[in-house]
Amino acid sequence: MKPLAPESSITLMIVDTARLLRKRFEIALSHVDTGLTVAEARALAFIWRNPGLRQTALADRMNVEPMTLVGYLDALERAGLIVRQADPADRRAKLIVLTEEADPVLDKIGAVMKDLREEVLFGLSEDQRKLLEGLLGTLKDNLLNVETEALTR
Template sequence: MKPLAPDSSITLMIVDTARLLRKRFEIALSHVETGLTVSEARALAIIWRNPGLRQTALADRMNVEPMTLVGYLDALEKAGLIARQADPSDRRAKLVVLTEEADPVLDKIGMAMTELRAEVLAGVSQEEQKLLEGLLGTLKGNLLSGEAGNCNR
């Protein structure tokens, strides 16, 4: 007898939604004239949301290899949009920060994100949006706390 599949409809729906949202985000970025590749624009958007992260933490957030991230950061730094600074707590580590020159590019990325958000949340009331944001925050927190426990496995 074949085992019953676990009830994972919520899990799979979240995975599928995240994949679709990332794809749509990348498409939205490709329609915005930033002078950057989609990957560079995505990196800049993540730096914008998480200023002052170490390069290794940024690679984790982007789900890319550190060496892949270095290429994006080199291009962003060459364009004058970011700077890498020594971490005061560990001079070997680099923190990634935005420069003022990034502001016009971030405005364009922000517009693309706002349009995508409106599209994704069409038909969802303000109350439902707040509830969704709270639930997603809880899920993210659970996953992050689980990550810490899984590091030694």
């Protein structure tokens, strides 16, 4: 006999919401002239939110293979939007840094993110929005702590 499906699963709801949000973000990005592919614009947005990360850490955060990210970074570097700098702690590793030339593109990506945020949060009061942000921040911190603990074992 098969087990009964849970009546409510916050985990699956969050996974589904994240998937839908990412899809909606990518669709919205496709309608904005950034001069980049949607994947490159998404990578640039991740770099913007996570400045100075190593390439490997960025690939991990984006949930893409490191070689896939290299292609995006190559294109962003050719466009003059990022530079790869040697990590002072490990010269073999590269840190990803935005250039000033990225600012106009980031303005466009930021406008997409703002519009999407308003679309997704429609109908929520300011207090509800703040509460949701705090709760999601706690969930993220919990997941990062579990991930960090797993890596240090």
